[in-house]
Amino acid sequence: MSEKVSLVAYMQAKPGKEQELAEGLMALVGPSRSEAGCIDYHLHRSTEDPQCFMFYENWVAMADLDEHLKMPYLEPLLTRKDELLEGDIKIEFYTMLSAPG
Numbered sequence: 001m002s003e004k005v006s007l008v009a010y011m012q013a014k015p016g017k018e019q020e021l022a023e024g025l026m027a028l029v030g031p032s033r034s035e036a037g038c039i040d041y042h043l044h045r046s047t048e049d050p051q052c053f054m055f056y057e058n059w060v061a062m063a064d065l066d067e068h069l070k071m072p073y074l075e076p077l078l079t080r081k082d083e084l085l086e087g088d089i090k091i092e093f094y095t096m097l098s099a100p101g
Contacts, residue, residue: 004039006060006094009055012086018050021084024077027051031073032057037064051086058096 011020025043032041039058046052059065068074081089 002028004096005059005065006096007055007057007059007065008092009057009096010090010092011053012049012085013051013053013084015051017084021053024080024084025055028074028077031071035064035068035071037061038068038081 011021022045029041029043032038039060040056041058044054044056044074046054057065058060059068077084
């Protein structure tokens with residue numbers, strides 16, 4: 001049986017690029033949620049720092065996440081990461097202990 005995979009991805013917009021990044025990230029939510037193996041896919045913005053964004057994702061298996069990362073709709077935003085982001089995207093992986101609600 002495959003083990004569910006959870007991840008949190010943190011990113012910070014460059015000054016003046018907050019809205020552009022927010023719009024680009026929001027455009028990923030719908031298509032990502034419709035992918036096979038996606039349990040949850042949520043975009044968050046910090047209440048303390050409007051430049052900080054975070055994705056919280058749950059996938060049925062690592063193979064599903066791997067397929068997600070190959071999706072062509074991710075490419076336009078990823079090719080602009082140096083223009084839009086301050087530093088690298090920080091990704092942390094977790095194992096889900098509780099059942100999805």
